[in-house]
Amino acid sequence: MTTKPKVLISDKMDPNAAAIFRIRGCEVDEITGLKPEELKEIIGKYDGLAIRSSTKVTKDILDAATNLKVVGRAGIGVDNVDIPNASAKGVVVMNTPFGNSITTAEHAIALMFALARQLPEADVSTQQGKWEKNRFMGVEVTGKTLGLIGAGNIGSIVASRALGLKMKVVAFDPFLTPERAVEMGVEKADLDTLLEKADFITLHTPLTDQTRNILSRENLAKTKKGVRIINCARGGLVDELALKELLDSGHVAGAALDVFVTEPARESPLFGTPNFICTPHLGASTNEAQVNVALQVAEQMADYLVNGGVTNALNMPSLSAEEAPKLKPYMALAEQLGSLVGQLTHDSVPRISIHTEGAAAELNMKPIAAAVLAGFMRVQSDTVNMVNAPYLAKERGLEVREIKTEREGDYHTLIRVSVKTEIGERSVAGTLFNNVEPRLVELFGIKVEAELAGHMMYIVNEDAPGFIGRIGTLLGENEINIGTFNLGRREAGGEAVLLLSLDGAIPESVLKQACEVPGVRMVKALSF
Ligand SMILES: NC(=O)C1=CN([C@@H]2O[C@H](COP(=O)(O)OP(=O)(O)OC[C@H]3O[C@@H](n4cnc5c(N)ncnc54)[C@H](O)[C@@H]3O)[C@@H](O)[C@H]2O)C=CC1
Ligand SMILES: O=C(O)C(=O)COP(=O)(O)O
Numbered sequence: 001m002t003t004k005p006k007v008l009i010s011d012k013m014d015p016n017a018a019a020i021f022r023i024r025g026c027e028v029d030e031i032t033g034l035k036p037e038e039l040k041e042i043i044g045k046y047d048g049l050a051i052r053s054s055t056k057v058t059k060d061i062l063d064a065a066t067n068l069k070v071v072g073r074a075g076i077g078v079d080n081v082d083i084p085n086a087s088a089k090g091v092v093v094m095n096t097p098f099g100n101s102i103t104t105a106e107h108a109i110a111l112m113f114a115l116a117r118q119l120p121e122a123d124v125s126t127q128q129g130k131w132e133k134n135r136f137m138g139v140e141v142t143g144k145t146l147g148l149i150g151a152g153n154i155g156s157i158v159a160s161r162a163l164g165l166k167m168k169v170v171a172f173d174p175f176l177t178p179e180r181a182v183e184m185g186v187e188k189a190d191l192d193t194l195l196e197k198a199d200f201i202t203l204h205t206p207l208t209d210q211t212r213n214i215l216s217r218e219n220l221a222k223t224k225k226g227v228r229i230i231n232c233a234r235g236g237l238v239d240e241l242a243l244k245e246l247l248d249s250g251h252v253a254g255a256a257l258d259v260f261v262t263e264p265a266r267e268s269p270l271f272g273t274p275n276f277i278c279t280p281h282l283g284a285s286t287n288e289a290q291v292n293v294a295l296q297v298a299e300q301m302a303d304y305l306v307n308g309g310v311t312n313a314l315n316m317p318s319l320s321a322e323e324a325p326k327l328k329p330y331m332a333l334a335e336q337l338g339s340l341v342g343q344l345t346h347d348s349v350p351r352i353s354i355h356t357e358g359a360a361a362e363l364n365m366k367p368i369a370a371a372v373l374a375g376f377m378r379v380q381s382d383t384v385n386m387v388n389a390p391y392l393a394k395e396r397g398l399e400v401r402e403i404k405t406e407r408e409g410d411y412h413t414l415i416r417v418s419v420k421t422e423i424g425e426r427s428v429a430g431t432l433f434n435n436v437e438p439r440l441v442e443l444f445g446i447k448v449e450a451e452l453a454g455h456m457m458y459i460v461n462e463d464a465p466g467f468i469g470r471i472g473t474l475l476g477e478n479e480i481n482i483g484t485f486n487l488g489r490r491e492a493g494g495e496a497v498l499l500l501s502l503d504g505a506i507p508e509s510v511l512k513q514a515c516e517v518p519g520v521r522m523v524k525a526l527s528f
Helices: 016-023 036-045 059-064 083-088 101-116 119-127 153-164 178-184 191-197 217-221 240-249 287-307 323-344 365-378 389-395 467-477 508-515
Strands: 006-009 027-030 048-051 070-073 092-095 145-149 168-172 200-203 227-231 252-257 276-278 351-358 399-405 413-421 424-433 437-443 446-450 455-462 482-489 495-502 520-527
Touching: 006 016, 006 036, 006 287, 016 027, 016 287, 036 059, 048 287, 059 083, 070 287, 083 092, 083 389, 092 287, 101 119, 101 153, 101 200, 101 227, 101 252, 101 276, 101 287, 145 153, 145 191, 153 168, 153 178, 168 178, 168 191, 217 240, 240 252, 323 365, 323 413, 323 424, 323 437, 323 520, 351 365, 365 389, 365 399, 365 413, 437 495, 446 482, 446 495, 455 467, 455 508, 467 482, 467 495, 467 508, 508 520
Parallel strands: 006 027, 006 048, 048 070, 070 092, 145 168, 145 200, 200 227, 227 252, 252 276, 351 399
Antiparallel strands: 351 413, 413 424, 424 437, 437 446, 455 495, 455 520, 482 495
16 A cells, blocks of 8 residues: 655645645645744654745755655745755755736735825824825826836736836846847836836845845935835845835835845834835735645645656756656666666766767756766665756766757667766667667667666676576576576677676675676676
């Protein structure tokens, strides 16, 4: 009986998430509001962790998460997940990059209007019975310039809404192409130009080393007097203290923050400042967005835990539903070839080259390369998988080359894995029989035809009559049954290789005896 994967939902999530997990064959616990120590104590029993922005998936949590395979973020930002450490531990991190974008864009627009017309203050004053009709003088947004910092999914929705409101949009985003700017109907600008021109500035970038403090004291000082600033992206993009001072001085006419450097923001120098409004990280909080992200994260995580499908992973190449069945046998072949090379190369290897030829060259190379690396490095540690293999390769300084040749060679499809060793470049190659069955077809320059599976024995010997009989006798005397027998040689009487699949593991003592058989140059036990 196979046990069901166990998932913990540790942040408040729409009930659709739990329902989907169950329908898709997972067990689910929903425990929200856990303190880090409490999460650390229980995380070891879960295969999947579904989160929003409250749970912090730190190195400490990951170290305790001995069974964890996937972290799923029901939302966009993953700055609360230590992705490098998750990758090193072989944990896939996935998000739902579109499910809450409209909702968040609408929140930015709502805050823009709230600032333009001082809606929160006017509401409080009116409900206090003050009827301060002359106190609240607003501004129109029509004809004004909106400065968009970050023109990705959310930024571009904000831009389209702003254009609908008859605003001009100036966008700063180093990755925005001129063509895309034209398509969006926005003016692409550098940051200084945006700061100078904008009547409203709205931020829609992730928090990175480049964007941290992008509205620094210095940059805020470059803004137009009377500017209004909206941040529905991440705390840390705006210098909160400088913002407070500029609001006090009147240079900034209004600011709306949905996100703070420290969350939950129980206190802030900005609280109580006139013309400052804020919401408690509500950008994604609509029924529609929460249903979207809950359904999507549960689908994606269950797909990974139950079927190995990968969608929207941030630390692993995605495998689409169409690609997955086609790629699966290639990944099995790639992993076997990587493992074979890993088991047969003794010295430390500075470079590995992965070459796809013919039909294989038409496929997504990233998962194939990740599978080769996983097989190659699993020899050193059995915790290596496709997620952490590329990361570990980089960490160990292993150069990885990916080469594609669309033209067919001797086989209609081929993967070749070569490593640079002290004695030169050594390579193995494999193909798929009937498009699904992995076969080794070349081993260090010698043509063979072998399945790489289970326990195997690899022998390099001098090609001479009677040799095969002697090996057969040795194994027979030790009651080791041979499953398949594959032979190859460079030339008659030259170096030959023998690849045997055996019904059980080969004892060390038999390996020693095999080394002593006349004509043997090398013997190695392999396992796949
Ligand atoms: N307040 C909330 O509840 C929510 C906040 N968010 C946050 O909104 C932000 C934007 O999300 P998406 O639009 O989905 O992301 P996205 O990845 O589609 O867009 C981000 C854009 O920022 C740009 N960018 C990167 N570095 C930049 C730089 N140095 N200067 C200017 N632009 C830069 C990128 O080129 C990209 O176009 C994220 O931080 C996300 O976490 C998302 C959903 C809800
Ligand atoms: O999706 C995002 O990036 C968000 O910031 C939304 O956060 P939340 O899921 O509402 O805690």
